[in-house]
Each structure stands twice: as structure tokens, then as C-alpha cells.
Amino acid sequence: xxxxxxxxxxxxxxxxxxxxxxxxxxxxxxxxxxxxxxxxxxxxxxxxxxxxxxxxxxxxxxxxxxxxxxxxxxxxxxxxxxxxxxxxxxxxxxxxxxxxxxxxxxxxxxxxxxxxxxxxxxxxxxxxxxxxxxxxxxxxxxxxxxxxxxxxxxxxxxxxxxxxxxxxxxxxxxxxxxxxxx
Amino acid sequence: xxxxxxxxxxxxxxxxxxxxxxxxxxxxxxxxxxxxxxxxxxxxxxxxxxxxxxxxxxxxxxxxxxxxxxxxxxxxxxxxxxxxxxxxxxxxxxxxxxxxxxxxxxxxxxxxxxxxxxxxxxxxxxxxxxxxxxxxxxxxxxxxxxxxxxxxxxxxxxxxxxxxxxxxxxxxxxxxxxxxxx
DNA sequence: AGCATGCCTGACCGATCGGTCAGATGCCGA
DNA sequence: TCGGCATCTGACCGATCGGTCAGGCATGCT
Numbered sequence: 001x002x003x004x005x006x007x008x009x010x011x012x013x014x015x016x017x018x019x020x021x022x023x024x025x026x027x028x029x030x031x032x033x034x035x036x037x038x039x040x041x042x043x044x045x046x047x048x049x050x051x052x053x054x055x056x057x058x059x060x061x062x063x064x065x066x067x068x069x070x071x072x073x074x075x076x077x078x079x080x081x082x083x084x085x086x087x088x089x090x091x092x093x094x095x096x097x098x099x100x101x102x103x104x105x106x107x108x109x110x111x112x113x114x115x116x117x118x119x120x121x122x123x124x125x126x127x128x129x130x131x132x133x134x135x136x137x138x139x140x141x142x143x144x145x146x147x148x149x150x151x152x153x154x155x156x157x158x159x160x161x162x163x164x165x166x167x168x169x170x171x172x173x174x175x176x177x178x179x180x181x182x
Numbered sequence: 183x184x185x186x187x188x189x190x191x192x193x194x195x196x197x198x199x200x201x202x203x204x205x206x207x208x209x210x211x212x213x214x215x216x217x218x219x220x221x222x223x224x225x226x227x228x229x230x231x232x233x234x235x236x237x238x239x240x241x242x243x244x245x246x247x248x249x250x251x252x253x254x255x256x257x258x259x260x261x262x263x264x265x266x267x268x269x270x271x272x273x274x275x276x277x278x279x280x281x282x283x284x285x286x287x288x289x290x291x292x293x294x295x296x297x298x299x300x301x302x303x304x305x306x307x308x309x310x311x312x313x314x315x316x317x318x319x320x321x322x323x324x325x326x327x328x329x330x331x332x333x334x335x336x337x338x339x340x341x342x343x344x345x346x347x348x349x350x351x352x353x354x355x356x357x358x359x360x361x362x363x364x
Numbered sequence: 365a366g367c368a369t370g371c372c373t374g375a376c377c378g379a380t381c382g383g384t385c386a387g388a389t390g391c392c393g394a
Numbered sequence: 395t396c397g398g399c400a401t402c403t404g405a406c407c408g409a410t411c412g413g414t415c416a417g418g419c420a421t422g423c424t
Contacts, residue, residue: 026208027208030382043401045382045383138348145332149336150330151332153331166320169325212411212413222372227412227414
């Protein structure tokens with residue numbers, strides 16, 4: 001029954017990703033993950049320090065790229081350019097990390113307000129402001145949040161749709177929805 | 183400490199609504215609700231049969247109106263009319279039930295697949311199809327789902343924004359985003 | 365005064381949660 | 395062949411969950 005460590009590690013990560021996407025972090029038990037992998041709950045906790053560590057590793061890469069996008073947005077020189085960079089960057093990110101993004105967004109309010117995720121809380125702010133065209137008008141902020149939340153929550157439902165179809169569809173929608181706000 | 187039953191009932195409902203919106207159904211315990219109301223956990227279960235009954239009563243009115251909107255969409259005679267009815271009806275519904283809609287959408291996949299909510303599962307289908315302009319193209323379906331999911335999840339963040347500002351902002355966004363799809 | 369009823373409490377229940385631990389098993393180099 | 399290390403298991407822990415129950419305490423009717 002023994003299995004090489006790296007494979008087991010990745011198996012657990014993959015199983016947790018599927019479960020989290022379907023039932024949320026709180027709605028998934030270590031027992032569920034272990035059952036999917038085909039090992040005991042204790043084996044899961046041999047490869048990961050605790051349940052939060054699984055989540056942390058699962059969202060590490062999308063979070064890193066979100067932070068990188070944040071810096072690219074900060075480096076722009078006009079609201080229009082910021083919006084373009086934000087739109088294309090976020091769509092790419094959401095498509096690339098379809099499964100993670102969906103539950104990452106869903107768990108954000110409740111889970112990412114406490115350690116060890118607290119420092120990530122401010123990152124989406126610049127994204128929202130860029131989408132809103134640096135406008136403080138409620139209408140612009142509503143539009144930005146609807147699009148952002150919609151992309152995040154929707155992408156998980158299109159796991160099987162090839163990127164070649166999903167990405168342009170999202171980009172076209174974002175451009176149509178946001179351009180008149182400028 | 184004794185309080186007239188109808189007021190307690192409504193107090194519990196209101197407290198549960200706030201908690202569910204913030205932490206989700208699974209993330210809220212009966213103890214949390216009882217603490218907010220200022221009574222014991224047993225008192226909560228005196229007014230409601232079980233935890234699910236609180237959720238059921240909380241979403242009964244928005245669900246009823248969602249079903250009613252579903253019928254109004256079915257009664258239309260063209261895709262364009264269906265989309266107009268769906269857009270205005272859903273925006274009204276989302277704005278009116280800002281708090282409920284946010285977590286109702288969030289809990290849908292996991293919770294509303296099992297009794298006593300199973301029969302509600304198919305209702306959003308016609309809404310999505312109407313938004314997509316009765317098109318089967320992935321791009322149209324992506325647009326429809328992004329807008330629907332975005333509205334539902336975003337509305338909860340604008341509890342304090344008056345309807346007079348939120349409603350037209352959402353309607354304008356929906357019109358801009360969906361009209362070119364036809 | 366006595367009694368019934370409505371509202372509520374603290375104590376308790378079994379189930380499940382995340383997490384720990386001692387020990388079993390298998391593999392690999394010396 | 396043997397010892398050591400990595401991997402894994404079953405049993406167990408305390409905490410918390412949703413839910414139950416017997417009884418207390420008002421209030422109001424007879």
C-alpha cells in the first residue's frame with residue numbers, strides 16, 4: 001500500500017481541490033479527502049501539517065499570480081491601461097486556475113480574514129479599483145464587482161470547456177460590460 | 183427574559199440571516215445565532231424544528247418570487263422578451279433580497295441538491311437560458327452565468343447602498359453586457 | 365388558590381470534526 | 395542479514411456540532 005511520497009502528496013492535493021471546489025473548505029472533511037485518495041485520514045496528515053496547509057498549498061500558485069497581477073496593475077500609467085491589464089490578467093488567471101478560483105473566491109470572506117491568510121485580504125482592492133476605472137461612483141464599483149465575482153464563481157462550472165472557447169468569451173463580455181464605464 | 187413568540191421568531195430569523203450571509207450556512211452554529219439573539223440554543227430550537235427549518239423559512243420568500251419569475255419568463259413569446267423579463271426581474275429580486283440572495287447562491291450547489299430543497303434545483307435553468315438568449319453557444323452561456331453569478335454574489339456587499347442607486351447600475355450593466363449576444 | 369399553558373434554561377446525548385500517537389509494514393543501504 | 399528510515403494504520407483525544415429532555419418560571423384563566 002506504500003506509495004512514493006511526491007505522488008501521494010499530489011494525489012491528496014488533487015482530491016482536496018476537487019472536494020473543496022464542490023463542497024467548499026468547511027464542507028469537506030479530511031475523511032472525505034482520504035477516502036478519495038484511498039488511504040487513512042492519518043496518512044493525509046502525514047503529508048500535510050494540518051487541513052489549512054492543504055488549502056494554503058492549493059491556493060499558493062493562484063495567489064502568487066494574483067499578487068503579481070496586482071503589481072502589474074500598479075505599474076500602469078493610466079486608468080484605461082490599468083483596466084486593460086486588469087481585465088486580461090484576471091481573465092487569464094481565472095481560466096488557468098478554474099477550479100481553485102471558484103472556491104478561493106467563495107471562501108474569501110470567512111476564511112481569509114484570519115491567519116495565515118490575513119495579509120492577502122487587501123490584494124483584490126486594486127483589482128476592483130482598476131476594473132472600476134479608478135472611479136468612486138457606486139455604478140462603476142457595482143459593475144466591477146459583478147464582473148469579478150461572476151468570473152470567479154462561474155469559471156468552476158466550465159472545467160470541461162477548452163480555454164480556446166472560455167477565454168475569448170470572458171474577454172468579450174468584460175470589454176462590453178466595462179468599456180462604457182470609462 | 184420571556185418574550186412574545188412572534189418577535190422572538192423574527193429576531194432569530196434576522197440573526198440567522200445576518201450570520202448566514204457572513205459565514206454561510208455551514209459556517210454558522212445554532213450557538214452563534216442564539217448568542218446574537220440573547221437566548222439559549224434550546225430556545226432557538228423551540229421556535230424552529232431544526233436548523234434547516236430556519237434556512238427554509240429564510241429563503242421561502244425569495245424562492246417563491248424566483249419561481250414566479252420563472253413562470254413569467256416561460257410565458258414570454260420571444261427570446262428578446264424573455265431576456266428583458268429575466269434581466270429586470272432578476273435584478274429586482276437580487277436587489278430586494280440582497281442578503282438572502284448572496285448566501286442562497288453560495289449554498290446552492292452543496293445544500294440545495296438534497297431534501298427538502300431538491301425540487302428547486304431546476305428553477306434557475308430557464309433563467310440562465312433566458313439570459314443566454316436561448317443560445318446554446320458556450321459564449322452566450324458563459325456571459326449569462328457570469329452576470330447571474332456576479333449579481334447574486336455582489337448584491338450582499340451593497341446592503342447599505344440605496345436601491346435607487348444599486349438597481350439602475352445593475353440594469354445598465356446587464357443591458358450592456360447581454361444585448362450584443364443576441 | 366389552583367392549574368394549565370407558553371416560553372425558556374442547563375444538562376445531556378450521539379455523531380463528527382481536526383488532530384495525535386504508538387506501533388506495524390516495507391524498502392534500502394551497509 | 396540487519397538496522398534505520400519513510401510511509402502508513404487503527405485507536406484514540408478533546409472540542410464542537412445539531413438535537414433532546416426534564417424541569418423552572420412566569421402569566422392568565424377558572
